[in-house]
Every structure is written in C-alpha cells, then in structure tokens.
Amino acid sequence: MEVDVRQDYGEVREIAYVPLNTRLYFVAYTWRDSVLRVISLRKANQREFDYYVSKINQTH
Numbered sequence: 001m002e003v004d005v006r007q008d009y010g011e012v013r014e015i016a017y018v019p020l021n022t023r024l025y026f027v028a029y030t031w032r033d034s035v036l037r038v039i040s041l042r043k044a045n046q047r048e049f050d051y052y053v054s055k056i057n058q059t060h
Helices: 046-059
Strands: 014-020 023-032 035-043
16 A cells, blocks of 8 residues: 555545456545545556566565
C-alpha cells in the first residue's frame, strides 16, 4: 500500500496491488468518516504488473 500522489484529489488516496488466483488487481481507495471507500478496482495493466514485480523482488 502506498499513497497515491499522481495528482491532488483533495483527499488522501491509497493504492494497493492485490494478487488473487492467477491475476493481479489494482485498487485505489480512501477513508471517509471511518468508512473505506473503494474508488477503483480493476485488473492491473502491464506497467503496474511490472512495478509490482520489481517491488516484490526488492524485498527478497
């Protein structure tokens, strides 16, 4: 999980990558009044997949 700083959304948005079965998913979310609000949940594109793999390789 990391903070999404691609632009100013007027709120703190976080992004995460979620491996599920044989796919990798990208999720963007924020907290509002202690409620988790999912902004986007979709299959990760190739750039996001490559980024995820590079982060995983850094930790091993």
